[in-house]
Amino acid sequence: MGVPAGAEGLDETRIARAALTRLIEPGDATGAMIVAALGPTEGLRVATGSQQIDPAIEARLRSVLIGRGAKAWEGVAAAVERWRSRVPDLAPHRDLETIARFGGRFVIPEDSEWPDGFGDLGEQAPHGLWVRGEEHLPSQRSAVAIVGSRNATNYGLSVAGEISKGLVDRGVTVVSGGAYGIDAQAHRAALVTDGRGLPTVAVMAGGLDRYYPSGNEQLLREVARRGLLVSELPPGGAPTRHRFLRRNRLIAALTGVTVVVEAQWRSGARSTAHHAADIGRVVAAVPGSVYSASSAGCHRLLRDGAAVCVTDVQEVYELLAPAGEGLAGEREGHVAIHDGLAVEDFLLLDALPVKRGAGIDSLSTVAGLSAAQVRAGLGRLQLMGLCQQTAGGWRKTDKGGSAK
Structure with a gap:
């Protein structure tokens, strides 16, 4: 548990952040503020209760909490108590060894490959990312999220596949959540082309030591082989409803554009779209039949002015590419x-x-x-x-x- 003080040859920051991913739930603002004020190593000691909050630490915490009111300060003590039951289970060395056995790694904000888009999440940024796959994490300037309903229609699957394949052909990385329906189709279509660079990234809501959902195991294995599986949860972390919802902010932050292909009136895909809008990303939606409940969420985004209407890959690419580069024109090269x-x-x-x-x-x-x-x-x-x-x-x- 924790970080052995002065342990030789150990990357204390990486070990501390690995422990924080098991101790603190994704998106916990109190935990993020503690780490922002004290750093990951000292922050872990305070969060686990192994280091008392002396006047100097209290002053540093208060400097981060200025303007948040008394409730924020009271939340620190309450949070330490809330996390207490998890402290005996902290084993960051074991978690790091486990991800290494799966051919993966643990990426932290101090690493050069840390996604540039996570800075826009502020205190909602993850403490680190568990990654399976050999490629580096993509820049938001070269990645598009394609999300939508698990109960997708043939229309939605066709459109998601066409857009995904077309983006990868243009050198863009397709990011989604690995779920059934639109997510799976986006990953699957991205993997059937030899486009330039990293084809696809699946952002998971649980630990990467197992494939979830199990029905997508073969697909997710291929994503891990040719693309990347990422999660802010350590090995063994269970995918819960809360974690699925919190996962959506990572999909939005990893990408420059979020495309909703099909979404019902209330859906996780719309949650991802709202996260994207909150951090200044472009949101696009594909229209569908006015009689289809599967497109009601897309139509709601379009009606509220929260999304740009897109109907094909070129229109999506125009939203991501630098000015002028993505505009429609004659495609060069041999057409197969x-x-x-x-x-x-x-x-x-x-x-x-x-x-x-x-x-x-x-x-x-x-x-x-x-x-x-x-x-x-x-x-x-x-x-x-x-x-x-x-x-x-x-x-x-x-x-x-x-x-x-």
Whole structure:
């Protein structure tokens, strides 16, 4: 527990921040103020009750709490008492060893790769980020959040996939929450292209020692392999409703633009949009049918003037790119036959084997499409000469090549 004073060879700041992520709930303003006033190492000792608040410490705390009123000061003592039950479970060395076993690391504000956008969160910024994946965390200037309903419609999934793939093709990182529906489609579409740089980041609401939700395990494994999984919770941290809601502020801060594809009247996606607006980020929403409850939240954002209306990837890219760079114009370079494919067909083409054929059920699992979508897609790809049916099932033709 805590940080061993004077321990040789130990990064005390990193160890202290690792302990703080287990001690203090995400977004706890009192904990953030203690760390802001005292620093992570001394702040941890005060927060755990192992160091008394003497007059000098009290003065430093009060300097941060000026203007917050008496209740803020009373909250410090109450918070220390509130955290007391967690103190025996603090084991930052173990947590750091655990994330290392998974091929990950713990990134702190003192590191050069700390996301530049987190400065806008102020006291709501995380104490550190647990990360799985080899790439560096992206800059907000090169990342877009795509969020939406877990109960997405085919329309929403199609639009989310098209925008996600198009952004990664342009060198933009797609950030989402790893959940079912729009989130999963955004990650999945980002991974079927060899765009420049980091394709996608999934911001999780629990520890990175397990994949949640379990139904997205294979997808999240691929995100960890080719992109990044990040969380402000240490290994073993359980994903709770509160933590899902607090996670949304990180998605907003990591990115320059937040795009809501589908959202019901009250939804987590709208929560992310509001966090983005609060810290000065651009918010965009995709319109849907006026009869669809899945688009009611998007229409509410648009009606209230809280979001810009977007209908395709180019309109999203224009919101992120420096002035003039994202404007519509002729695209340079060779146009491959794959460029004209709808995202469902691209996912299906990517799932098709090159040599041995695959059946409908297998392709449905790999591509993340329904059996009906697979059958329809195979018909379209066959007409284009990109796939063929053999005795063993369906496979790519030489013309289909590799979709990656």
